[in-house]
Amino acid sequence: MKVELRDIRKSFSPERAALEGVNLTIQDGEFLALLGPSGSGKTTLLRILAGLDFAEAGSILFDGRSMESVPARERGIGFVFQHYALFRHLTVARNVAFGLEIRPRKRRPAHAEIRARVERLLDLLGIGELGGRYPAQLSGGQRQRVALARALATEPGLMLLDEPFGALDAQVRRNLRVWLRELHVRMGLTSVFVTHDQDEAIEMADRVAVLSAGRLQQVDRPERLYANPATPFVHAFLGETSRLPSIVQDGVARIDLVPSAAIPTNCRPGRAFALVRSHEIGLLPGPGPARVASVHAAGPLTRVHLRLGELGIDVLRQPESWVPAIGETCDLDLSRATIYPLDPP
Amino acid sequence: MSHRAVTTERRSTKAVLILLTLVLMAVLLLMPLVVVFAEAFRRGLPAVLDAIVQPEAVSAILLSLLVAAISVPLNTVCGLAAAWCIGHFRFPGRGLLITLVELPFSVSPVISGLVWVLLFGANGWLGPVLDRAGLRIVFAMPGLVLATLFVTFPFVARTLIPLMQNQTAIEEEAAITLGASGWQTFWRVTLPNIRWGLLYGVLLCNARAMGEFGAVAVVSGHIRGQTMTMPLQVEALFNDYDWVGAFTIAALLSLLAVLTLGAKAALEWRIGTASGGLL
Numbered sequence: 250m251k252v253e254l255r256d257i258r259k260s261f262s263p264e265r266a267a268l269e270g271v272n273l274t275i276q277d278g279e280f281l282a283l284l285g286p287s288g289s290g291k292t293t294l295l296r297i298l299a300g301l302d303f304a305e306a307g308s309i310l311f312d313g314r315s316m317e318s319v320p321a322r323e324r325g326i327g328f329v330f331q332h333y334a335l336f337r338h339l340t341v342a343r344n345v346a347f348g349l350e351i352r353p354r355k356r357r358p359a360h361a362e363i364r365a366r367v368e369r370l371l372d373l374l375g376i377g378e379l380g381g382r383y384p385a386q387l388s389g390g391q392r393q394r395v396a397l398a399r400a401l402a403t404e405p406g407l408m409l410l411d412e413p414f415g416a417l418d419a420q421v422r423r424n425l426r427v428w429l430r431e432l433h434v435r436m437g438l439t440s441v442f443v444t445h446d447q448d449e450a451i452e453m454a455d456r457v458a459v460l461s462a463g464r465l466q467q468v469d470r471p472e473r474l475y476a477n478p479a480t481p482f483v484h485a486f487l488g489e490t491s492r493l494p495s496i497v498q499d500g501v502a503r504i505d506l507v508p509s510a511a512i513p514t515n516c517r518p519g520r521a522f523a524l525v526r527s528h529e530i531g532l533l534p535g536p537g538p539a540r541v542a543s544v545h546a547a548g549p550l551t552r553v554h555l556r557l558g559e560l561g562i563d564v565l566r567q568p569e570s571w572v573p574a575i576g577e578t579c580d581l582d583l584s585r586a587t588i589y590p591l592d593p594p
Numbered sequence: 595m596s597h598r599a600v601t602t603e604r605r606s607t608k609a610v611l612i613l614l615t616l617v618l619m620a621v622l623l624l625m626p627l628v629v630v631f632a633e634a635f636r637r638g639l640p641a642v643l644d645a646i647v648q649p650e651a652v653s654a655i656l657l658s659l660l661v662a663a664i665s666v667p668l669n670t671v672c673g674l675a676a677a678w679c680i681g682h683f684r685f686p687g688r689g690l691l692i693t694l695v696e697l698p699f700s701v702s703p704v705i706s707g708l709v710w711v712l713l714f715g716a717n718g719w720l721g722p723v724l725d726r727a728g729l730r731i732v733f734a735m736p737g738l739v740l741a742t743l744f745v746t747f748p749f750v751a752r753t754l755i756p757l758m759q760n761q762t763a764i765e766e767e768a769a770i771t772l773g774a775s776g777w778q779t780f781w782r783v784t785l786p787n788i789r790w791g792l793l794y795g796v797l798l799c800n801a802r803a804m805g806e807f808g809a810v811a812v813v814s815g816h817i818r819g820q821t822m823t824m825p826l827q828v829e830a831l832f833n834d835y836d837w838v839g840a841f842t843i844a845a846l847l848s849l850l851a852v853l854t855l856g857a858k859a860a861l862e863w864r865i866g867t868a869s870g871g872l873l
Contacts, residue, residue: 301767321770328771334764338786348772351782403772 681758
């Protein structure tokens with residue numbers, strides 16, 4: 250199902266973030282991540298799509314049809330809640346059957362048909378043996394699958410997932426990511442999922458929509474998001490980034506703390522700042538403004554923590570590359586930094 | 595002792611404290627109950643049976659049952675509605691509404707009765723109007739129901755308000771996204787979630803409805819065989835020096851209280867085991 254959001258606005262309420270001018274088109278069959286820090290409005294946007302919350306302005310179209318006056322129960326969506334919201338008084342099988350059992354008689358499949366469909370779904374999700382259990386008797390990962398099965402049972406045109414892995418531990422999370430991505434493809438779904446975890450978004454989504462303070466910063470394919478961040482927020486939010494004050498003059502950015510740096514830029518003249526990812530900072534042996542404060546192993550890489558005047562900067566070194574000793578000074582190669590104007594026009 | 599206690603008080607201190615509690619409980623709680631039954635049965639079972647079948651006693655028992663039968667369902671529905679409203683919506687005056695729900699608990703029962711006399715009595719605000727229409731509210735059954743309704747209103751609402759928020763509300767949203775209508779959501783998700791709490795509230799409401807004295811005494815008018823509920827009948831018989839009669843009705847009321855307590859304990863146990871303390 251193709252989903253269009255046009256100029257969605259929701260003003261501030263004490264509990265939830267505001268949204269401002271959100272325009273977004275989700276293609277049929279797409280797996281889109283809504284990425285942003287907590288309070289950025291991503292869950293609000295998801296709830297507006299579901300019809301559980303309402304925008305003050307703007308419109309939502311499902312396959313070209315306005316959802317303005319369509320209540321949540323008639324939108325044909327599947328919603329997976331952050332804490333699953335399973336019905337505690339029903340068994341797993343009855344939970345999954347719920348969406349079918351409540352249909353009006355004319356549209357309700359026969360009893361045996363419902364049973365068969367629930368069984369098929371539970372098998373598909375790898376929890377075929379759990380049908381008779383109650384939610385309280387399941388682990389987090391199992392509950393997550395039940396919640397998915399329940400949402401899928403009504404064959405929704407759009408799946409909405411609110412932090413689907415938020416409550417799971419790291420190992421289970423990684424396994425479920427791959428599995429959910431495959432499920433999405435196999436069932437031909439259109440899915441939107443909310444996350445604050447950039448790795449999750451980049452690994453799973455066809456496209457990522459980055460939200461900050463209620464505004465869409467950038468909607469792009471994960472690799473482009475990383476390579477060509479549209480705003481400093483996106484740059485800093487994806488990947489570990491250091492920020493250095495700088496001044497732009499005659500198309501060159503200079504950094505007070507690193508006198509050797511002269512970075513060509515088309516940023517307008519005046520006060521600016523440089524953003525550079527930890528693994529993009531080069532270290533040059535010899536005298537320089539940075540002093541090594543500590544050195545740690547970070548997986549296959551080495552993390553070097555530098556003092557640069559008042560600032561602390563982390564640099565990640567590739568295996569085999571030169572690593573300075575603690576207390577040593579060195580110079581920085583900042584040629585891969587991006588320069589942003591300090592005061593937006 | 596094979597295991598060590600966390601507290602360091604001497605065992606004698608503990609023993610004294612426990613004994614004191616037990617004695618107090620026996621004197622204050624258990625003894626009155628025993629006295630009620632002992633007094634009722636002092637002249638044997640025939641006297642008790644005879645006291646129960648007295649027309650006035652039968653009338654009091656039936657009236658109490660009728661008042662409870664009207665006010666408990668009404669308060670159940672109203673309590674559900676109030677709790678649902680408070681649990682689901684944020685609106686101006688919500689805090690005030692929560693306080694108002696509990697008002698009957700803090701107001702003296704006498705006042706809870708008196709307001710109806712002032713409103714509907716012969717010299718009350720609406721008295722003349724009602725008189726012309728030929729309606730009697732005070733010193734009649736409707737007054738008893740009104741007073742009971744007022745006094746017992748908080749029980750259901752108060753038990754349900756905390757249950758209606760949080761998890762129940764989230765499950766309701768889940769039901770809606772799955773296509774459930776408002777009523778389907780209520781019957782299939784809300785009610786099963788709150789059923790034990792609801793039953794608990796209804797039990798307490800019923801116990802109070804049967805046992806209420808103060809508010810009912812004011813609006814009753816004490817017309818024997820007509821507007822006397824069981825607690826009022828106990829007082830009347832007691833004043834007549836009809837000990838067996840008074841204590842027989844009292845014993846019936848006590849029996850009801852004990853049964854309610856038993857049911858409540860069973861429910862609490864059920865709630866505790868069924869949902870792991872998570873109601």
